[in-house]
Amino acid sequence: MGKHCYEILRLANCDEECPVQGMMERGESFIDYSSELLRKDEASIPIAIRFSILKNSAGSLSGGIIAIRDMPTKYRLPDSYKSAYSFQGIISNNKRILEIFEILPDISRTDASVLIQGESGTGKELFTNAIHNLSLRQKKPLIKVNCAALPETLLESEFFGYVKGAFTDAKKDKPGRFQLAEGGTIFLDEIGDISPSLQVKLLRVVQDKEFVPLGGSKTVKVDVRVISATNRNLEQLVREGRFRQDLYYRLNVIKLELPSLQERQEDIPLLVDHFIKKFNQKNQRCIEKLSRNAMEILIQYNFPGNIRELENILEHAYIMCKGNIVLKEHLPSYIMGIESELEKAALETGSNLMREVETDTILSTLKRHNWNKIKAASELGIHRTTLWRKLKMMEP
Numbered sequence: 001m002g003k004h005c006y007e008i009l010r011l012a013n014c015d016e017e018c019p020v021q022g023m024m025e026r027g028e029s030f031i032d033y034s035s036e037l038l039r040k041d042e043a044s045i046p047i048a049i050r051f052s053i054l055k056n057s058a059g060s061l062s063g064g065i066i067a068i069r070d071m072p073t074k075y076r077l078p079d080s081y082k083s084a085y086s087f088q089g090i091i092s093n094n095k096r097i098l099e100i101f102e103i104l105p106d107i108s109r110t111d112a113s114v115l116i117q118g119e120s121g122t123g124k125e126l127f128t129n130a131i132h133n134l135s136l137r138q139k140k141p142l143i144k145v146n147c148a149a150l151p152e153t154l155l156e157s158e159f160f161g162y163v164k165g166a167f168t169d170a171k172k173d174k175p176g177r178f179q180l181a182e183g184g185t186i187f188l189d190e191i192g193d194i195s196p197s198l199q200v201k202l203l204r205v206v207q208d209k210e211f212v213p214l215g216g217s218k219t220v221k222v223d224v225r226v227i228s229a230t231n232r233n234l235e236q237l238v239r240e241g242r243f244r245q246d247l248y249y250r251l252n253v254i255k256l257e258l259p260s261l262q263e264r265q266e267d268i269p270l271l272v273d274h275f276i277k278k279f280n281q282k283n284q285r286c287i288e289k290l291s292r293n294a295m296e297i298l299i300q301y302n303f304p305g306n307i308r309e310l311e312n313i314l315e316h317a318y319i320m321c322k323g324n325i326v327l328k329e330h331l332p333s334y335i336m337g338i339e340s341e342l343e344k345a346a347l348e349t350g351s352n353l354m355r356e357v358e359t360d361t362i363l364s365t366l367k368r369h370n371w372n373k374i375k376a377a378s379e380l381g382i383h384r385t386t387l388w389r390k391l392k393m394m395e396p
Helices: 005-009 019-026 095-108 124-134 152-160 196-208 234-239 245-251 261-283 292-300 306-320 333-348 351-368 373-380 384-394
Strands: 030-038 044-055 061-070 073-076 083-087 090-092 114-117 142-146 185-189 225-230 254-257
Touching (some): 090 095, 095 124, 095 254, 114 124, 124 225, 196 245, 234 245, 261 292, 261 306, 292 306, 333 373, 373 384
Parallel strands (some): 142 185
Antiparallel strands (some): 030 044, 044 061, 083 090
């Protein structure tokens, strides 16, 4: 192109002292030299650079390879001195998440199987997208399968496809998800829910990169990276004999454990700001923020549904809000749940009335949901195990 590399990449301080030139003069390679790259819109992007020396058969310098990768970008909160980090669309200031940010580019550039564990709604799919987008397979398909959404018979045909005549309605060959993901990545969500018989067939394709379509006789070879996710404890399932140990080890080459939202409360204001901006852009409105009281309620709430639940709560509040600031009365009523009733009772007469209010609130909510504990716990804003414990305490 007839230009110096710093004119194209526009790295910070690159025109003053070229780090690559210095390494070439010393005949050394270097790893993770930190710098910043300027985009077309002049925004600076933090990056890490790796430079590897290339030598010819005589041992003389013949050139070098420069690899550049994204690093987490600082994300500044409005009206606040605090900042956090954004990486591949994931926003956090939590220590465990930032540790994952650091290793994510290295994980992505391998073909190793990744197991992502975390409660429902913690962002397992977002991390899967990030791994695929940072990988060398990024231009190939990312195919997603929810293993809990289909019965075993349909799931097998979804995985491996079928041939014409395999069953009554099979009038032509149909490729499975593994074939559709050829050269790319397949994401197996809720992997802990698949049956033992399907685990055997899945082991073969994960281990040997081959399978036989339903009703077929010919082996199909595939080049696919496997990322799996679960909200269940696979190690416990292995101990109980409900999940194959050999398959677990094949899937668990690299494990990412995502913390629940309750374990990363410092991220709630960040995520609130992110979702409010998202809703503003979508609906062409200009809601500024949450009131202090509304934010305090969210920070104290335990979020059994994690980030997905937070987004749903904020969407409800966004719709109910008519002004520029979301108030606590705009939040869904179940967010306050028992806590608001207990707070009211405490102000009135004390602990005995608090217990009475708690009991009445639980029983009336259970009755309203025909004694369905999961639905009742959701409305009350508590985990179902907490509800079970409170019910045991009510027994004479």
